[in-house]
Amino acid sequence: MVAALEPVDVVIVGAGICGTMLAAKLGAGGKKIVVLEQGPERAPADLISSQLWSRRLKWSGPPVETAGSDPTGYRFNTGWGVGGSGIHHYAQWPRLKPEDFRTHSLYGKAVDWPIGYDDLRPYYDQVQAEVGISGDHHAEVWRPPGDPYPMAPLLTTPQADMLAKGFAALGLRTAPMPLAINSVPYKGRPACIYDGWCDSGCPIGALANPFVTYLPLARQAGAEFRSSCSVTRILTDAAGKRATAAEYYDAHHQRQIQPGALIVLAANGIQNVRLLLNSARPGHETGLANRSGAVGRYFMAHLAMPSSGMFNQDLQNYLGVTGGALLNQDGYGKYRPDGPFGSYTWAISSARKPNDIIGIANTEGTLFGAAYDRFLKAAVRGLATMMGVGEILPKAENRIIYGDGKDAFGFPAMKIVLSADDNMRALAATIRAEGLKVMVAAGASQIWAPNDVNWQHLIGGHRMGSDPDQSVCDSYGITHEISNLVLTGTGIFPTEGATHPTFSSHALTQRTAEYVLKNWAGLG
């Protein structure tokens, strides 16, 4: 029998973006916080400018299997250690749009969110002011109502300027990508210097990673971060009505019980599902808070459809930011009378280094030998790229389930099952075709794009909703069945739109923090 540790007000599982933000907000509200992080402690000095060394920032926990007809990658989308994937995220921060919240009402597809854009807008605005976003709200004609960006856009690069000509030639519009990267010094953080290492982490703090946003605020507020602690289950009271503690194994593999009045799951969506499933008990036989059967279901990723073109100029594509200087959302309208359903966004002109998944090497996957060497030498000068981010709809059969392996503590490892349907493939083909047209219009001497469906982002798996029979939690992330168990992050999204999800996760977390502090007495 392990003696329980001293109880705290809030136990947060996961020290990524949502966990550090909640720790900062609830800590500032006077709550005593413990954050349990599976990976190691991290510091800005770990953010080595290298596509090799930065692989250490990616998941190194229990294996996660991937399956289905179109499996998605896992580790690439995740983090490992305090700061989580926020350390190496690209800081593309567009907002979801009003129609993203009402897919069922407007189009008879999928489900509506239990909240609308107007409910979330104030929190987008608050986070935007706190963290800082560079952008141009006038040029970004697709942007829903919101406060102007606090910083002017970042500079464009020769690569971006070249691709913008291609969009313009087709009658399509471009605008600066809204980026949580400083174009000028902001709140004590320096401006970006365009070295293109965002993917390896930004140690100077121009990019809004947790090291320079909410992690220091959480620590100032007294939150205690315990790294190398693997949470295995959430414990409940005898009736199964209240969460009582997080069970975890510390850095010495000793079992510990950390009681808390409020338990927050702020790991990524796959790991949140793991904890809910692991915590099955009488009254919650299929997993904690899973009466609906929705835990693990309705998993989504974004279609990630790159287009590439070779130009006869030095575009200095190693400069800029990984997330891209520009965006285009002319394809955001979901309904096409003669085409596939779903929104898409172009992230234009990513800064690319020679190697790694998003490096120049993998923009072309078939060449080898001397031809590959010639390609690399040409592409470091003349390659231009952009990424089409496409929406898929949630399907119950795209799931997060137990896999075949075990973790170090005897609990099952996880598996992500993802298969594209005909509409998803058709939308991917639409994006691909448009991307190639843009490359031609921009003057590329060679153009190419993969035919396969590719993915990015991990979304859904424990979705919010108004109906407890169809969803796991409410719009604050509070589970329908256990009122002191809160879920955060992209896992609670019922649908995904075609926007990069980090800003929306921040806004939702801000809203949850406010609600929890105002309604503390009523939780649990």
Next chain:
Amino acid sequence: MTEPRFEPNAPRRAILAGAALSGLVFMVGGMARLLTPAEAYAADLPLALLTDGERHALEAVTEVLLPGTTAAGIAHYIDHQIAGPPGDCLLFARAVDVALPYAAFYQSALAAIDAAATERHGAPFANLSPQARIALVTAMRDGTLQKWLGPPAPFVFFVLRNDATDVVYGTVAGFDRLGVPYMPHIAPPTPW
């Protein structure tokens, strides 16, 4: 055509101090030394896990994928990484969900390559003619090998091509060979 130049009016970057890092530590004469894989190859240091046969297959197949891998120390790099703790691993395999242990992936992949070479030509991959090597790598890429006993051949092609790119061009020295300014915020602990 005039080449565009991008010269942002930004302050000069600062090279920040990195954390205390192990780098790539090789044992030389009983002493631990920080070496690049190329230096370890030039010093002919023994490998920890890969057999001679696996090394020959790895060097031969990656030379087909991207010339220069052998001298860049591909065998010492892979061997060093698969012999260490997975949490410290720098391999591309880590980023693309290769199951642990990474050594098993490489050993089974290299065994499959040699088995395929032997089945087609009666000799391990490293002993094949240049034309036969290219034909076999092409078949790996295209997934057209009839008898293949390892991880999916196109995936092996994908991972090994990335490993080859990492050691030849993914380093400070590699960027220099491509003429790409490295411009680190925090420089890697070794220049390879």
